[in-house]
Amino acid sequence: DQQVKQNSPSLSVQEGRISILNCDYTNSMFDYFLWYKKYPAEGPTFLISISSIKDKNEDGRFTVFLNKSAKHLSLHIVPSQPGDSAVYFCAASRYSGGGADGLTFGKGTHLIIQP
């Protein structure tokens, strides 16, 4: 059973417009969420994160929104640039009192920025 779901396998957006990538989760124990970006033949690289005590976190062109009641988060990229074309993974983790339990990933959304 997928605890983190990215229902759009791919998304095509015109350069300069806003890209919105969505993610849903089912485990209410998750309280920290991350977005990773992956280029072909490379490992995922961290993009932005958000703690469950917040509903928004912004870093330059990237903003992540969290709706805990809906168990939904989204990543906004504005304006979209050609270099943003990549696979984006949503990930979640539980706080375990200073310990760790790794990340649970969605299956990814392939973002294609059209010139």
Place this chain on the structure above:
Amino acid sequence: DAGVIQSPRHEVTEMGQEVTLRCKPISGHDYLFWYRQTMMRGLELLIYFNNNVPIDDSGMPEDRFSAKMPNASFSTLKIQPSEPRDSAVYFCASSPQGGNTEAFFGQGTRLTVV
């Protein structure tokens, strides 16, 4: 720091053979994770270590899979015997804390079992 280093980048082996994947985490990171990426299941956590001690191996698919971390700078993931369904990209990642912070990933090992 050069980041998380994995070797080999590509591995092709015959069914039944033993395969060993290697990982060097970022110096000073206390946590090391092994993930596997397949088309069907996406990125899934196999096992993770804290200070060289395996903490959770519930993601390891079968007894054919084993992982060790003999010291803070080296870990291996072994599959014996390998099967075609083990074909995937295997990623190693490390982090200075744990699941509630970012993990840094290596470039992965693409394993093909024929």
